[in-house]
Amino acid sequence: MTNIATPVTPSPVAPAPAPHPSGDKRFKILEVHMKKHQFRHDALIEVLHKAQELFGYLEDDLLLFISHKLKLPPSRVYGVATFYHFFTLKPKGEHTCVVCMGTACYVKGADKLVEAVQENLKIKPGETTPDKKVSLLTARCIGACGIAPAVVYDGIVTPRQTPEATLEQINKWVQA
Amino acid sequence: MILNDLLQLKEKELAARKKILLRCCMAAGCISSNSTGVKEQLEKAVAEAGLQNEVEVRGVGCMKLCCEGPLVAVEPANEMYVKVTPENAPSIISALQGGQANVDQTDPNAAFFTKQLSIVLANSGIVNPERIESYVALDGYLALHEVLNEMTPKDVVETMVKSGLRGRGGAGFPTGLKWGTVAKSPGSKKYVICNADEGDPGAFMDRSVLESDPHSVLEGMAIAAYAVGADQGYLYVRAEYPLAIARLQLAIKQAKQMGLLGAGIFESPFNFNVDIRIGAGAFVCGEETALMMSVEGKRGTPRPRPPFPAESGLFGCPTLLNNVETFANVPAIYRKGADWFAGIGTEKSKGTKVFALAGKIKNTGLIEVPMGTPLHTIVEEMGGGAPDGGKIKAVQTGGPSGGCIPAQHLDTPVDYESLGKLGSIMGSGGMIVMDEGTRMVDVARFFMEFCMDESCGKCIPCRAGTVQMHNLLDKILKRKATARDLAKLEELCDMVRNTSLCGLGQTAPNPTLSTLRFFRNEYEDLLQPDTFDGGANHSQTVTK
Numbered sequence: 001m002t003n004i005a006t007p008v009t010p011s012p013v014a015p016a017p018a019p020h021p022s023g024d025k026r027f028k029i030l031e032v033h034m035k036k037h038q039f040r041h042d043a044l045i046e047v048l049h050k051a052q053e054l055f056g057y058l059e060d061d062l063l064l065f066i067s068h069k070l071k072l073p074p075s076r077v078y079g080v081a082t083f084y085h086f087f088t089l090k091p092k093g094e095h096t097c098v099v100c101m102g103t104a105c106y107v108k109g110a111d112k113l114v115e116a117v118q119e120n121l122k123i124k125p126g127e128t129t130p131d132k133k134v135s136l137l138t139a140r141c142i143g144a145c146g147i148a149p150a151v152v153y154d155g156i157v158t159p160r161q162t163p164e165a166t167l168e169q170i171n172k173w174v175q176a
Numbered sequence: 177m178i179l180n181d182l183l184q185l186k187e188k189e190l191a192a193r194k195k196i197l198l199r200c201c202m203a204a205g206c207i208s209s210n211s212t213g214v215k216e217q218l219e220k221a222v223a224e225a226g227l228q229n230e231v232e233v234r235g236v237g238c239m240k241l242c243c244e245g246p247l248v249a250v251e252p253a254n255e256m257y258v259k260v261t262p263e264n265a266p267s268i269i270s271a272l273q274g275g276q277a278n279v280d281q282t283d284p285n286a287a288f289f290t291k292q293l294s295i296v297l298a299n300s301g302i303v304n305p306e307r308i309e310s311y312v313a314l315d316g317y318l319a320l321h322e323v324l325n326e327m328t329p330k331d332v333v334e335t336m337v338k339s340g341l342r343g344r345g346g347a348g349f350p351t352g353l354k355w356g357t358v359a360k361s362p363g364s365k366k367y368v369i370c371n372a373d374e375g376d377p378g379a380f381m382d383r384s385v386l387e388s389d390p391h392s393v394l395e396g397m398a399i400a401a402y403a404v405g406a407d408q409g410y411l412y413v414r415a416e417y418p419l420a421i422a423r424l425q426l427a428i429k430q431a432k433q434m435g436l437l438g439a440g441i442f443e444s445p446f447n448f449n450v451d452i453r454i455g456a457g458a459f460v461c462g463e464e465t466a467l468m469m470s471v472e473g474k475r476g477t478p479r480p481r482p483p484f485p486a487e488s489g490l491f492g493c494p495t496l497l498n499n500v501e502t503f504a505n506v507p508a509i510y511r512k513g514a515d516w517f518a519g520i521g522t523e524k525s526k527g528t529k530v531f532a533l534a535g536k537i538k539n540t541g542l543i544e545v546p547m548g549t550p551l552h553t554i555v556e557e558m559g560g561g562a563p564d565g566g567k568i569k570a571v572q573t574g575g576p577s578g579g580c581i582p583a584q585h586l587d588t589p590v591d592y593e594s595l596g597k598l599g600s601i602m603g604s605g606g607m608i609v610m611d612e613g614t615r616m617v618d619v620a621r622f623f624m625e626f627c628m629d630e631s632c633g634k635c636i637p638c639r640a641g642t643v644q645m646h647n648l649l650d651k652i653l654k655r656k657a658t659a660r661d662l663a664k665l666e667e668l669c670d671m672v673r674n675t676s677l678c679g680l681g682q683t684a685p686n687p688t689l690s691t692l693r694f695f696r697n698e699y700e701d702l703l704q705p706d707t708f709d710g711g712a713n714h715s716q717t718v719t720k
């Protein structure tokens with residue numbers, strides 16, 4: 001049996017916070033968050049969540065910063081960031097339209113919603129319009145199955161959507 | 177905190193009750209239909225009518241009939257308003273003083289409500305999930321007190337064994353047996369993990385429990401921790417459930433402040449801390465070994481068992497891992513006794529099961545029924561059948577690991593064994609109803625695509641097999657396949673099922689196999705005749 005009994009905690013004394021060369025304050029906030037987790041390796045996913053919340057997406061530079069601060073090989077940080085669907089390495093558009101493609105939404109016609117947006121904006125799920133206005137994404141059930149099909153417009157869950165209603169929302173964004 | 181403080185808190189909370197209670201659903205589903213606005217306006221209308229001393233407006237968790245939300249329930253009148261808008265608020269308040277509200281109501285005596293038996297959801301829609309006092313008023317944390325003061329860890333495990341509770345995460349493993357194994361595993365450091373990853377798309381029972389009654393899960397985890405000798409717990413919640421995460425964070429904070437979590441609980445030597453770990457969108461992380469990798473901050477890839485988590489789990493220590501609903505059953509079992517629990521359900525499946533009813537059905541929402549309730553009762557009587565006069569064709573249970581039960585088998589009782597015999601599984605509780613308009617091959621492809629995308633890529637049968645099976649299903653749907661392709665698909669199903677590393681791959685063929693079993697004609701209708709040319713034409717059909 002293995003005896004890796006306790007979580008790996010690197011040096012208890014936190015390294016003196018060297019400001020990120022860019023001077024961007026968000027790096028400072030992220031570092032405070034890492035400190036809250038005592039720079040523990042098992043907090044990597046927590047830290048990535050925070051980083052994405054702050055920056056919107058995980059740029060290479062950001063991943064390297066995290067890897068350096070947590071004293072983890074970049075391969076490990078990159079490996080984790082790419083394993084989980086929630087993390088995105090590309091910037092998202094100004095607005096996001098997340099169509100739930102879980103089973104309940106699917107049998108209620110969520111595929112028609114995706115198709116409608118796809119045709120209207122000429123982008124596929126996971127892509128952003130060239131003008132960076134709208135990103136189309138799909139989700140695996142957001143737990144709103146009782147009011148399917150559900151779409152999340154800029155973080156707001158909206159029940160019982162139709163292709164018409166979805167396009168109306170998208171057009172509002174595009175024309176704004 | 178000692179027992180007396182807890183009882184005093186309960187008394188105080190009960191004494192503060194007002195004559196009329198308006199319960200307003202504040203779970204994610206209803207919030208998306210603006211129940212927040214409804215609650216605000218109700219409070220305002222109460223104030224304007226000068227009824228603050230008689231009427232309480234309480235934000236509660238799920239009241240089950242999600243399709244009709246936002247819901248507002250009135251006590252003691254036993255009325256439930258449906259599809260309430262903020263504008264309806266004054267009308268609802270004036271109805272309290274003897275008027276008639278011009279808002280639609282649902283019949284609280286309809287089968288949807290009366291056929292339910294609530295253990296897990298007993299507090300859901302009743303307590304305010306953001307106030308621990310609300311939970312304490314309904315005897316919350318009393319079970320934990322009794323367990324810590326009057327039972328040895330061994331007694332606790334024995335009671336669990338006697339209750340007959342089986343894991344609600346899918347496989348139905350006896351909970352008492354699991355607790356006993358972790359309790360017996362040597363080690364000074366042990367962990368308790370609550371699996372709140374709820375990966376089955378189309379299932380929302382765990383989300384509802386966490387949003388509606390987070391303390392029941394925390395209390396269940398604390399009792400389990402005492403039984404197995406753990407002092408640290410983790411709740412692994414998927415990132416798609418921000419409200420559940422927020423309510424849990426609040427619940428943990430409140431429980432800590434009251435000394436119901438943390439060091440020296442109820443002034444006993446027992447310590448238990450709980451931390452939340454947020455998932456990041458990987459279905460495979462619902463699998464226990466993958467989940468533990470993820471808690472450790474790594475890629476969520478599963479590993480072969482043994483060693484089982486009970487012996488070597490999180491950070492190499494003995495770990496108890498149970499599902500949200502499993503933990504939510506725990507406090508009631510210790511409050512009311514193992515015999516009471518074992519008296520509900522069937523011989524081998526005890527207690528109740530929560531199902532998330534969705535899809536092509538009139539009443540979508542949450543139901544909790546005794547084990548052994550026939551599917552027919554659930555979908556036809558409670559669910560109201562297919563909407564718009566359609567006919568139910570099949571019921572899908574167990575999500576991407578489960579199967580489709582055809583209409584002619586709707587008399588099947590829901591318990592672990594009966595569903596297994598039909599090639600499906602109980603699963604975590606997602607129940608998707610399909611009507612005549614649903615094409616079964618399409619459903620099979622949908623789930624296969626899901627498994628293909630979610631395969632972690634560690635083992636070849638799952639990584640490559642799901643892609644090939646998906647391509648074959650796609651080819652069948654595009655009417656380009658022949659009987660030979662179908663035979664190949666079945667062969668692959670068998671291979672992937674028997675050789676994959678973890679449950680994801682092992683069960684990925686289930687939706688395909690079960691639709692083949694009951695709806696084979698739908699596959700065959702899509703096939704092209706085999707051209708008899710000794711296979712020369714075959715390569716052509718394969719490539720495109």
Ligand SMILES: Cc1cc2nc3c(=O)[nH]c(=O)nc-3n(C[C@H](O)[C@H](O)[C@H](O)COP(=O)(O)O)c2cc1C
Nearest residue numbers: 343344345371374375462463464498499502679680
């Ligand atoms: C691919 C896969 C996904 C799973 N997803 C979940 C899940 O989302 N929630 C859950 O409780 N169990 C899930 N399980 C089952 C867990 O591995 C584990 O058996 C369960 O959480 C144990 O808890 P229980 O004994 O209380 O049922 C999954 C299993 C597999 C193979």
Ligand code: FES
Nearest residue numbers: 100102105144145
């Ligand atoms: S399937 Fe769309 S919210 Fe569950």
